[in-house]
Amino acid sequence: MSNAPYDPATEGARMNFKGRMSYGDYLMLDRLLDAQAPLSSAHDELLFIIQHQTSELWMKLAIHEIKAAMAAIAKDDVQPAFKMLARVSRIFEQLNGAWDVLRTMTPSEYTLFRDKLGESSGFQSFQYRSIEFLLGNRNLAMLRPHAHHPELTAELEAILAKPSLYDEALKLLARRGFFIGADGQRTDWRGTRSESPEVAAAWTSVYRDPQRHWELYELAEKLVDFEDYFRRWRFNHVTTVERIIGFKTGTGGTSGVNYLRKMLEIVLFPELWKLRTGL
């Protein structure tokens, strides 16, 4: 064995990128890695920025997958939608794991730069609100933090003008012959729908005979799987927040932990959880 430094060019590795697209060019790493600008000299501020930025990148991919899954369900092309929804669950699993990195920051370390954030908060995350609206949690009050950005408001309004992911699943139930009550007549998608006994009965029939309704059954389980990961994200967030700021008010102006605990009660796909009691 030789200890001489190995030159990968000997097996064909390209080493000269003058006039050619390199890894950094393709990924625009100059832009990506130039976007971290701590406002203090605190060591942990870089962690805080990167944790939020990477979360936003994963959210960007989640939105891409959720929108494509919705389009596939609307065309009765449900198998590809299953794959996309499975990916969205894995994205949230990834985001859930990421809290372990942020939890290494203590309250003492966070207070060294918290005042630099001003009134900025994840509460104003446009992509997070897009995900909630896409899923069907359509609290119109959450449009207001984006009112100063007409193009972002227009994007949120475009999501609200169309059925949510859950609405698409209910429309599929109807196309497959199930009675879904008032949900079958809806034309206005703005706002959160009310829970319905007809939809609960339809999903119950699916779960009573999975073999006969396998695709609907698989879709329902993919949705529950995703909501399970999403709940864990909310829970990890509120626990991390309590660990770092206790019961201080948030930089976004809410009561902080108490507000986030209220958000834990939100159920995205209510009938899919309820039916389990009656089976």
Ligand code: HEM
């Ligand atoms: C030191 C870490 C963190 C603290 C202390 C913290 C604190 C808070 C607080 C107090 C709120 C409530 C709104 C407010 O009044 O500000 C909030 C909301 C939120 N935060 Fe965080 N957060 C942290 C990390 C993160 C990270 C890494 C993300 C990832 C993007 C994130 C995303 C969000 C989102 C999306 C909301 C809105 C939740 C909703 O309205 O249901 N947070 N955060």
